Amino acid sequence: MPGRWAQVFIGLIFFSQLLGAVPASRAGTLTSETFFLPSGAGNPASDPYMDMVVATSPLTTWGRKGAIGLQGAQSIFPSANAYVNSPASIVTFKFNIGAAVDSLNATYGAGNWTIASPKLTFQYTYYANNPILGGGAGNFETYWVANDQWAFGNGAPAGNSFSDNTYVPGTDPAYATTASDLLAWAGSEADLGSTSYNWLGPATNPNYAGWATAKTGPNQGMLTDNLAADPPLINDMTSATAAANPNVSLYLIPTIDTLGLTIFTGGGNVTPELSFDIVSAPEPGCLTLVLLGFIWTGCRPRRRA
Helix, strand or coil, rough: CCHHHHHHHHHHHHHHHHHHHHCCHHHCEEEEEEECCCCCCCECCHHHHHHEEEEECCCCCCCCCEEEEEEECCCCCCCCEEEEECCCCEEEEEEEEEHHHHHHHHHCCCEEEEEEEEEEEEEEEEEEEECCCCECEEEEEEEEEEECCCCCCCCCCCCCHHHECCCCCCCCCCCCCCCCHHHHHHHHHHEEEEECCCCCCCCCCCHHHHCCCCCEEEEEEEEECCCCCCCHHHHHHHHCCCCCCCEEEEEEECCCCCCCCCEEEEEEEEECCCEEEECCCCCCHHHHHHHHHHHHHEEECCCCC
């Protein structure tokens, strides 16, 4: 009998691992969703949905001119080939997905679908006609944060340098360089993975007069940040509603000082975008039946000859 219970125990472990190993991507793909940052007056993305917080003293913020910078302390200003003055900064994005989730629930039924392959995609540019935006290769980490109660504060009149835009405590996101520092403001967070950016400086100074906002072209391109389908992110997204919890927030931190990534944020469908697949929620019913049958077989008494 002890040998039989050992067999049952091993079977439980095996099937529990098997159930946990069924990826969402194995489920049927129902549709895909894409969300752009909305554009506001003058073309840049609307203030509530993006922010660049700069590590000056005191902190300053930037977000209304059509581009923001994610950068470390050793990024360079491309046209001058010199360090940007106090350039280190983080970037936050917020996407309003509540109405779409309501629609998905109406179409497929709440609990019958989930999210797979989430991605953050944006256009980067080598054009840096403002010395607050630096360039350079490096890595950044992307976090999901539970705190959606933030916006671009702009506590002073907008100008052409970050010093013209005073950080507004309680409105702008906190400035953090580590997960532990971020947690106090975030409330809850999840590390969605690291992304590398291989900045290739232009051979000559860019012709700023000739630059365009197309997704392709000289000195610019697209970068995809593949996000881990971490349960806190997925739960936040699938529980969103237009009425109560419409937004999902992402917080980007440079992890290498040389990183300098200028992200274009102005103009319709070239603003940063969040996309993901909608898949059928995995149904472990068949595996559960097999597991129950295995347990029943192991536990039922043998007939004696």
